Amino acid sequence: MPELISAPTRIPVPGGKLIDEYAGRVTTGTGAVSVAHMVAPAGWEEPAQTPEFDEYTVVLRGTLLVEHDGGVTEVSARQGVVTRAGERVRYRTGPDGAEYVAVCLPAFAPDLAHRED
Template identity: 80%
Template sequence: MPELISTPTQIPVPGGKVIKEYVGRVNSGTEAVSVAHMIAPAGWDEPAQTPEFDEYTVVLRGLLRVEHDGGVIEVAAGQAVIARAGETIRYTTTDGAEYVAVCLPAFAPDLAHRA
């Protein structure tokens, strides 16, 4: 039977970024995948990470910068990026961004391996 997810759980993070998890370990108890709506303010950045999960990101508004060992990818509204498990990446914004992130398996802080 289908399961309705009526509301997300907001995950507290420093730096002003808003994470609303719809599907994942926190909101639905799902370990296989997570789906979250993110709103990152202008000037936001996070530490580099080498996650144990693949992350599929679709930018809805603004521009998301993805720093990696080979350079930087700028992902604009209407574009997507795939970061594969084991790659060292760092997400930043200059003017802010709104995006949806899907992680396989589901995001967990201990799987992100943040610097």
């Protein structure tokens, strides 16, 4: 039987970014996959990470910049990007911020992100 997710769970994070998890460890108790809607303000950035999960991201509005060992990939509205487990990446936004959906396989967990200090 289908399971209705009537509302996401807001995940508190510093720096002005909003994360609403629709499926994952917090909302549905699954470690297989997480689906989250993110809104990050202009100039937002997070530490580099080398996660143990693949991340599939679709940008809905604005620009997401993905730093990696080969440079920086600019992902604009109506574009997507895939980062693979074991790749060192760092996410930040362009001058207009970004709104995007991220799907992580397996589900996101802070201890699986391996963020740098």
